[in-house]
Amino acid sequence: MRGPEAKNPNHRKSTVKVGMISLGCAKNLVDGEVMLGHLESVGIRVTADAGEADVVVVNTCGFINDAKQESIDSILEVVEAKNAGRVRRLVVAGCMAQAYAEELKKEIPEIDAFIGLDELEQIAAAVRGELEDHLPDQHGAVRLYDHANPRLLSTSGYAYLKVAEGCGNPCSFCHIPRMRGDFRSRAMGDLVAEARRIEAAGVREVVLIAQDTTRYGEDLGIDHGLRRLVKALLDETEIPWIRFLYAYPATLDEGLFELMAEHDRFVSYLDIPLQHANRKVLKAMRRGGDAKSYSGLVDRARAAVPDLALRTTFIVGFPGEGEAEHRELLEFIEAARFDHLGVFSYSWQEENPGADLGDPVPEEVKAERRARALEVQQSVSMAKNTSLVGQILPAMVVGPLAEMELLTEGRLKRQAPEIDGRLLINDGVAAAGSLIEAEITEAHPYDLVGRVVRVVREPADVPRMLPVIG
Numbered sequence: 001m002r003g004p005e006a007k008n009p010n011h012r013k014s015t016v017k018v019g020m021i022s023l024g025c026a027k028n029l030v031d032g033e034v035m036l037g038h039l040e041s042v043g044i045r046v047t048a049d050a051g052e053a054d055v056v057v058v059n060t061c062g063f064i065n066d067a068k069q070e071s072i073d074s075i076l077e078v079v080e081a082k083n084a085g086r087v088r089r090l091v092v093a094g095c096m097a098q099a100y101a102e103e104l105k106k107e108i109p110e111i112d113a114f115i116g117l118d119e120l121e122q123i124a125a126a127v128r129g130e131l132e133d134h135l136p137d138q139h140g141a142v143r144l145y146d147h148a149n150p151r152l153l154s155t156s157g158y159a160y161l162k163v164a165e166g167c168g169n170p171c172s173f174c175h176i177p178r179m180r181g182d183f184r185s186r187a188m189g190d191l192v193a194e195a196r197r198i199e200a201a202g203v204r205e206v207v208l209i210a211q212d213t214t215r216y217g218e219d220l221g222i223d224h225g226l227r228r229l230v231k232a233l234l235d236e237t238e239i240p241w242i243r244f245l246y247a248y249p250a251t252l253d254e255g256l257f258e259l260m261a262e263h264d265r266f267v268s269y270l271d272i273p274l275q276h277a278n279r280k281v282l283k284a285m286r287r288g289g290d291a292k293s294y295s296g297l298v299d300r301a302r303a304a305v306p307d308l309a310l311r312t313t314f315i316v317g318f319p320g321e322g323e324a325e326h327r328e329l330l331e332f333i334e335a336a337r338f339d340h341l342g343v344f345s346y347s348w349q350e351e352n353p354g355a356d357l358g359d360p361v362p363e364e365v366k367a368e369r370r371a372r373a374l375e376v377q378q379s380v381s382m383a384k385n386t387s388l389v390g391q392i393l394p395a396m397v398v399g400p401l402a403e404m405e406l407l408t409e410g411r412l413k414r415q416a417p418e419i420d421g422r423l424l425i426n427d428g429v430a431a432a433g434s435l436i437e438a439e440i441t442e443a444h445p446y447d448l449v450g451r452v453v454r455v456v457r458e459p460a461d462v463p464r465m466l467p468v469i470g
Contacts, residue, residue, distance in 0.1 A: 016088075017045045018127055019053030021074050022154070024061025026209050026245070026418075028094055029154065030162045032059040035093065035115070035123040037150030042124050046152065055089040055127050056081075057115075060096035062179060064347035071096050079110045084252050091115060091310035092127045095179045099351075101135045117141035117180060121149070131149040136141070140181030141151050141165065147194035157396055157433045158204045158241075163191055163229065164210035169248065169307050170286045172354025173275075173315060173346065176211055183212060188229055195237050203461025204396055204435055205241035206233070207269075207417065213244050214251040227255050240435060240457070241265065241396070243416060249297065267413045268305045272297075273313040277332035278325040281318055284357060291332045298336050309414030311340035316373060317366030318346045319357035326369050329355035333376050339384055340420045341377045343370045378445045385421075385443035392439045392453055395423055399432035410438065413450070423463055428452025433459025 003396025018039055022032040035057065038047050050056050056078045060071035071094070081087040092104060093115035099371035101114040125131050144165055145215040167176050168183040198206055208229070210216060218223015226244065233242055242265055251271060255413040260268050276282050277291040298448055302308050314329060321329075331342065345366035348359035393412050401407040401424065408430070423438060428451050430436050442449035 015045070016054045016127065017047045017052065018057060019047045019050030020057045020059055021050050021078075022058075022059040022094075023071055023074065024063060024067055024094065026160045026207070027162055027211070028059055028061055029159050030151075030209075031094065031117065031120055032057075033154055034120045034145055034149050034150045035059070036152035036154070038121050038123050039127065040152055041150040042448070043122060044127060048154075050078075053087065055086055055091065057091045057093055057123065057127075060094035062095035062099055063176065064344075065349060066347065068096065070152060075104075075108060075111065079108060079399065082110055082371065089113070089127065090131065091123070093120075093123070096135055099138060102140060102143045105135065118143040120145065122133050129334075132337070140178055141451060142181050142184075142238070144184055144186055146186065146190045147197060148470070151197075153201065153203070155417070157203065157398065158205035159198045160209050161191060161195055161198065162186075162210060163208050163213060165214045165227075165245050167211035168215070169212055169377075170353065171275075172284065172286045172357065173318065173352055175349065175351040175353065178351060180211065183215060183219060185210075185215075185217050185222075186221070186226065188217070188232060191193060191229060192232050192236050195233050199237045199239050202433070203239070204433060204457070204459075205236075205417075206239050208244035209246060212248045212251060214244065214247045214253060215267075217228075219250070224255060227253050227259060229257070230259055230266055234265060239265070241267050242411065243267040243269055245271045245416065249274060251296065254300060254304075255309075259300055260305045260308070260318075268424050269309045269311070269414060269416060270301055270305075271311040271416065271419075273443070275313065275315050276318065276321070276325075276329060277314075277327045278321070281321050281325050282346045284320045285318060288356070291328060294332070295336060308310075309339040310336075311342075311416065311420065312321055312336075313342040313344065314373060315344050317363075318352070318363075318368040318446065321361060321369075326372075330373060330376050333373060334380065337380050338377065339381070339414060340380075340416075342419070343368050343373045343377075348462045349375050381421075382443065382445045385445070385448055388440045388448060389443050390440065391435050394456070395436050395438040395450070397425070397430045397432055397434040397459075398422075398437060410450075412438075421448065423447070424449045425452060426450075427452075430455050430460050436452040 061067040073385040078090045089112045092114045097114045098117045113131040118141050164185040166181040166183045243389045279290040395410045401409045408425040437453040438450040
C-alpha cells in the first residue's frame, strides 16, 4: 500500500500554500477533496486554514439564492484579502463556475481562474496561473470521476462515496440538472474499489450520496442497483457503518429495508426528502405522491426496520401553498413523527424549471410557516429523544466540542454527519474516530447527552490522502 505521492517520488513540494473554502452539499465537498488530492499529488502544499493561504479556491454552490449569495460573499472576502496583498491568486470552482463563469468574470475581474465540474484535474494549472483566459463550458457537466483520482479527505471518521453524478428528475424548484447534467451512475466495481481505499484509510463510516441515490444503476441497466451496491460493500469491505442519503420517493427500492433489518452494518437510517404532503403543491413541484402514499411508505419502512431513524425535508411557501395546504403539511408532520426534519423556504430563481409559477407567497409568510413547521417538529423530536434516555447505543466520537472543550462531540447511528443533532459526551474519554457504546443520560430537542460505557474500536492512524490499493 502506498500513497499517490509515491507515484512521483522526485516531485518537490511547492512553496505556495493553497486553501479551499468549500460550500454547499456533500457532493460538492467530494469534488473539493478530489481537487485537493490532485494538488497534493503534484507536490502543491494544501492548508486547512484559508487565512494563511497564498492561493484560495472557493468551491461554490449555486442551488438556491442564499447559497449563491454565500458563494459571492466568500469570493468577495478573498478579493478583499487579495487587494490587501494577503492572497496572491483566487480560483473559483463548483456549480457557480460551471453555470455563471462568464457573468462572474465580468462582475468580479479579480478572479484569476475558473474550474468547471468536468475539469477538477486542472486545479493545479489554475493554481499555477496557467488558465488565465479559460472559461468552463457552461452546459451541464458530462464526466464521471472514478476511484483512480487522488482524493484528500476533509472529514474525520466518515467519508462520502458519490455513487452518481447529475440528475434526471423534473422538479420545478431545482436547476441542478442544468449545472450537473443528466443522471449517470458510476460502475459498481469502481465504487467498491474506492470504498476499499476509504476503508484502508481507517474510515469508520461511508455515506453513499448522489442527487438521486436511489436511482443508482438505472442508467446502467442494473435492477435494484442501490441494493446490489450495498450488498457488494457489505461483502467486500468491513466498514462498520454504511449509510445512504437522499432517497427519492418514486425510486426507493423497499427491499433496502430488508437489508437494513438483516445487516447491522447497514445503518437503520432513511433520508427521504418528501418536500410537501399536499397533492396540489406536489403536482406543481412536478413530484408524485401525497400525504396518504407517504404515510404508507413510512409505515412499511418502520414495520420492516423497527429501529429505523427517519429524516425528511420540506419546502414551505411554494407557489400554490395556501393556509389549507400548509395546515395539511403540519398535520402530516405531527402524524408521521419524523426523527429528523429540515424545513426550507422556497427560493425562486429564474433558472428553475418552474420559474413561470412566480413567487406569490411573501417572504414573511414563508418565514412564519417555516417557524410553525419547526415548532411542531420540536415537540416530536423532544419526545423521540426522551425515549432514548437510559439506553446504551453504538456511537462514533467526533472530537472535542468546538464551543465547549470540556465536552466531547459524538454521533449515534441515528444521526447522520453534519445534518442531524449531536451526542454530547460529558462523562468518559475516547479519542476522535473511536466507536463506542454510550449510555444516553439526558435529552434535548435536537441533541442528546451521554457517557462512554465502553470503547469498542480505537481510531486508526489514518492518512489524509486515500491510499492506493495494490
